[in-house]
Amino acid sequence: MQSRIPPSARTGGRPRNAAADTAILESTRQALVDLGWSKLTLGDVAARAGVAKTTLYRRWAGKSELVVDAVAELFDELELPDRGSLAADIEGVVLQFAALLGRPETKTALMAVVAESTSDEPLRERIRTSIVDRQKRLVLAGRKRAQERGELPPEPDPAAAGHxxxxxxxxxxxxxxxxxxxxxxxxDEEWAHRFTLLLLGGLAAATSRP
Amino acid sequence: MQSRIPPSARTGGRPRNAAADTAILESTRQALVDLGWSKLTLGDVAARAGVAKTTLYRRWAGKSELVVDAVAELFDELELPDRGSLAADIEGVVLQFAALLGRPETKTALMAVVAESTSDEPLRERIRTSIVDRQKRLVLAGRKRAQERGELPPEPDPAAAGHxxxxxxxxxxxxxxxxxxxxxxxxDEEWAHRFTLLLLGGLAAATSRP
DNA sequence: TCTCTTTCGCTACGAGTCGTAGCGTAACTG
DNA sequence: CAGTTACGCTACGACTCGTAGCGAAAGAGA
Known part of the structure; x- marks a missing residue:
């Protein structure tokens, strides 16, 4: 789950400064806002965080890994409050996700790391566990809730349900x-509403016809 | 529409070598396959194309602009053959688009230039006209065809139709x-089929309820 | 044919970034 | 106290960037 380079396994010795991690990730996000992905340099991040550049390289393998961690923290905010109906839940998750994508640091970083991951399989796996799966949970939770409400039929075949x-x-x-x-x-809310209508209609059609 | 730097406006003088453009764009795509976006350098592309690095900088402003042009050419292939029904047309366009995204050169380039465009408005505009609008045409053509078949109702309000x-x-x-x-x-075809079912169901619901 | 204009290939350059190595020091363990 | 690890700092070679300057090539117009 960690994309950081782990500290040395052997016991004893000076421990890592945990506060430095926080400062580095926060500085990374701020640098993304100021510079964007392509102009962001690890030397700059180190200077902002008040740590040596070598410390950065001791903890992260490269720019992509660092940015994935910095952005992944923001995805912890994602939650799925119960709004009473499947339609309202979908609108809520859409608007929440959109708000996250509205931030300049996620805007520029998310696409860039995905682009990198197309030729870097370990990076793709990190993105999946740190970012994508956190979004996917919301979909699974929303479906479960809708099934409990009776808005969606239960799916007996687990494989089909996964698909x-x-x-x-x-x-x-x-x-x-x-x-x-x-x-x-x-x-905005209007787009979210239109999209939700479309998706709900599709769900009704797709579940009635397996 | 051109993202290339135009040749000098004044008449006379040695004309640009048109074959060089072809060689440069082809070399760019090949370099994307071999190196990916982040490791692609303009010097490398120039060497592959057999032109001087300075020639590249005389025609394109930078890496992003060059790659947009190189990838945009591939999107010319997109067409919408009449497969007889809206469902078949949608499946066709999905599979066609997927085949394009399956190529390693588009995979790594598309996301990267979009990431760059989040902090570069002119670049975004170039992407829109060179790539995005070429895809959008297919949607508009598909709808028109479906309306002529009677599969979709005509939309009197042009603003709502655009939305x-x-x-x-x-x-x-x-x-x-x-x-x-x-x-x-x-x-694959199975996914395209599932997706088409979902979308058609949503369309039916969305158009019945304005 | 001669002149003007623009493009081309080539070389060279300063500036900036990369990732690493080496060093002395700080912090924690047994 | 000795052993081990993290830290800050400096320095380094390698690489890329984007540009400038040069002479030669290729057309347009007189």
Whole structure:
């Protein structure tokens, strides 16, 4: 789960300064805001955090790994409050995700690390566990809640249920990311409402016809 | 529409070597395959294309602009053959788009230039006209065809029709990109079929309720 | 044909970044 | 106290960047 380079396994010796981790990750996010992904340098981050550049390289393998950790912390905020109905829950998660993507540090970092991950399998795995899975939980939780409400039928086949969840997740996350970053149009309440209507209609059709 | 730096406006003088453009763009795509976005250097591209590095800088402002042009050419291949039904048309465009995203050169380049564009407005505009709009045409053509078949109702309000097309486009393109690049799962015929079922159901619900 | 203009390949350059190595010092363990 | 590890600092070679300057090549117009 950690993309940090672990401290030496052997016992004894000076422990790592935990406060430095916090300062480094916070400085990374601030540097992303000020400079964007491509102009961000590890030397700059180190100077902002008040640590030596070598300390950074002792803890992270490179720029991508550091930025993944810095951005992943922001995804901890994601939650799924019960808004009473599946439609309201979907709108809520869409707007929450959009708010996260509205931040300049996530905007520039998220696409960049995904681009890097296309030719770096370990990095992709880190992104999956640190970022993607945290979003996916919301989809699974939302479905479970809707099934308990009776808004969605229970799915006996676990494999099919997994495929459906994967599909829904790609549709939600993909649409929001594309709207926010590629089309560069606002993900406001009206858009979220239109999108939710579309998705709910599709769900009804897809579940009635396996 | 051109992201290239235009040749000098004044008449006369030695004309630009048009073959060099072809060689440069082709070399750029090959370098993307071999090196990926982050390790691609303009000096390397120039060497592969058999031109001087300075020639590259005379025609393109930087790495992002060059890669956008190199990748945009691939999106010319996109077409929308009439497969007889809206469902078949959607599946066709999804699989076609997925095939494009399956290429290593588009995989690594597309996300990277979008990431850059989050802090570079002119670049975003170039991406929109060179790449995004070429995909969007397919959505508009598909809807028009479906309306002529009677599969979709005509939309009297042009503003609402535009919003709907934008939404559909973000859903299709976003879902395919997310599936292919973030989830890193194959966009095969089965997935395309499931996705099409979902989208068609949503369309039916969304158009019945304005 | 001669002149003007622009592009081309080539070389060279200062500036900046990268990731690492070496050193002395600080911090914690047994 | 001795042993071990993390830290800050400096310095380094290698690389990339984007630009400048040069002479030669390739067309347009007189």
């Amino acid at each position: 459906t969840a994967d599909l829904i997740f790609d549709v939600i996350a993909g649409a929001v990311v594309h709207r926010a970053l590629v089309s560069a149009e606002p993900v | 709907t097309a934008d939404l559909i486009f973000d859903v299709i393109a976003g879902a395919v990109v997310h599936r292919a690049l973030v989830s890193a799962e194959p966009v």
